[in-house]
Amino acid sequence: MFVRVFRDDIIEGLQKSASIIPAKTGAAFLRTIWLKAEDGALKIMATDSNLEFCGSYKAEIVQEGLAGVQGRAFYDLMRKLPSGQITIRTDEATKNAIIEQGSRKYKLPVNDPSWFQKFSDYPESGGVFWSGDFLQELIDRVAFCISDEDTMEAIACMNMVSKDVEGEKVVEVCGLNGHQFAMVRFVNDDIAGLLPENGILVQKKYVSELKKWLTADEIELAINDKRLFCRTGDRRETFSLPLSYYQYPDYQGFLAKVQGNGASSLSFARTEMIESLDRIMIFNSETNRCVNFVFNGQELTLFSQGQDVGQASESIQVDFSGELEKIAFPTRNLIEILGHYSSERVSFTLTGSEGPCGIRSEQDKDYLVIIMPMKIVEETYFKEEND
Numbered sequence: 001m002f003v004r005v006f007r008d009d010i011i012e013g014l015q016k017s018a019s020i021i022p023a024k025t026g027a028a029f030l031r032t033i034w035l036k037a038e039d040g041a042l043k044i045m046a047t048d049s050n051l052e053f054c055g056s057y058k059a060e061i062v063q064e065g066l067a068g069v070q071g072r073a074f075y076d077l078m079r080k081l082p083s084g085q086i087t088i089r090t091d092e093a094t095k096n097a098i099i100e101q102g103s104r105k106y107k108l109p110v111n112d113p114s115w116f117q118k119f120s121d122y123p124e125s126g127g128v129f130w131s132g133d134f135l136q137e138l139i140d141r142v143a144f145c146i147s148d149e150d151t152m153e154a155i156a157c158m159n160m161v162s163k164d165v166e167g168e169k170v171v172e173v174c175g176l177n178g179h180q181f182a183m184v185r186f187v188n189d190d191i192a193g194l195l196p197e198n199g200i201l202v203q204k205k206y207v208s209e210l211k212k213w214l215t216a217d218e219i220e221l222a223i224n225d226k227r228l229f230c231r232t233g234d235r236r237e238t239f240s241l242p243l244s245y246y247q248y249p250d251y252q253g254f255l256a257k258v259q260g261n262g263a264s265s266l267s268f269a270r271t272e273m274i275e276s277l278d279r280i281m282i283f284n285s286e287t288n289r290c291v292n293f294v295f296n297g298q299e300l301t302l303f304s305q306g307q308d309v310g311q312a313s314e315s316i317q318v319d320f321s322g323e324l325e326k327i328a329f330p331t332r333n334l335i336e337i338l339g340h341y342s343s344e345r346v347s348f349t350l351t352g353s354e355g356p357c358g359i360r361s362e363q364d365k366d367y368l369v370i371i372m373p374m375k376i377v378e379e380t381y382f383k384e385e386n387d
Helices: 007-020 071-080 132-143 150-156 189-194 204-213 252-257 270-283 331-338
Strands: 002-006 032-038 041-047 052-058 060-063 065-070 085-091 096-101 104-111 128-131 157-165 168-176 180-186 200-203 218-223 227-232 237-242 264-269 290-296 299-306 310-317 319-321 326-330 345-350 357-360 367-371
Touching (some): 065 071, 132 204, 150 157, 150 200, 200 204, 204 237, 264 270, 264 290
Antiparallel strands (some): 218 227, 227 237, 299 310, 357 367
16 A cells, blocks of 8 residues: 555544544454555544444555554554645555655554454435534433443433324434433434334444534435444545444333423523522532422522531522422532523423423423432421521
């Protein structure tokens, strides 16, 4: 292999390759970045045996060929070189890749070409173009509700499925971890048609890697029976990941609960609530991570206390209706949830002190988060002093 290529043309592809290969552990062939010179382009490929990245970049090809180099070292070298043309060639006698830029010269050992494993082919039909920034937003809005534990099977995955809702075909993207649930609905006939009947599941760790790869630019999506493929609009880069085939929980039951009658309702200014919760959280502890909501007409009192940290109480004006007297939520989780909304006001549907709470807002009509309250334990560490 013998190529001439400009450093700035390939550095982004090398960074994306290096980000998915194991840094130090794992088999040596998985720590490899593969360079393939053919058809007037330099292909850069990497895999961790699950994720696959392939980028094709303009280059002057003197001799076609394939070379595998230690991925982290090669990327670090390219990252630290200045802009300009670089020559990359392999020396069959010494089994080295020789990298030159002006007076600079480096040698890296090349791996046995037999280590190269064929990458998954992008499906030639059925691809759908979509907005990369919209997919990023979907991931942001549901990923925090997905379980971090791979052993949790389906609830460690992002779920995307097409459903008929009130006679309209909609796509639902969901995250669930047993304590929280998030769902975004949107209408896109192309995406709905792309999804298989039971939808797709993608493990959270792969969702996080996909988000790193995405940009605001247009992308093309495709699905086969094993993988989800994403390709840039110019077809220069392809990123693919494996699908999971667990049975996703039926979430219609608790959706119905927060949509039913008889629940209490609460509406408040979102920014004011976040600021109050942020102060209240100072008074949370390892054993008491919650904020108590105490309802008194149109005044809501937020309260927290801990034996080692003291106590805090704040009141804010709200719109409230219902019979509920008090409820408790994990403070940090509530702050995070409210941060995903854009409306000035947010509404809670409260089904009971230990029942699911649905969170919505006017400007985010297609977005729903459900959080489970915490059990209230009455403890008194501090008493008001009498004058």
